[in-house]
Amino acid sequence: MAYAISDDCISCGACAAECPVGAITEGDGKYVIDANTCIECGACAGTCPVGAPSQA
Numbered sequence: 001m002a003y004a005i006s007d008d009c010i011s012c013g014a015c016a017a018e019c020p021v022g023a024i025t026e027g028d029g030k031y032v033i034d035a036n037t038c039i040e041c042g043a044c045a046g047t048c049p050v051g052a053p054s055q056a
């Protein structure tokens with residue numbers, strides 16, 4: 001399953017910079033992952049300071 005970002009996101013943008021396929025964009029109040037683009041590498045989860053991304 002693709003990764004998804006929870007409401008814990010503080011919109012720091014760190015994950016978007018690390019995503020190798022550009023699946024993460026800034027959304028309304030938090031960042032969001034395009035599930036169809038995510039290749040499940042886990043880089044976002046490893047980068048996030050608040051642990052917001054997780055595998056659905």
Ligand code: SF4
Nearest residue numbers: 019038039041042044
């Ligand atoms: Fe991008 Fe990897 Fe996170 Fe998917 S798991 S959104 S490919 S950094």
Ligand code: SF4
Nearest residue numbers: 009010012013015048
């Ligand atoms: Fe949100 Fe975490 Fe991504 Fe920062 S790294 S934008 S807190 S999901």
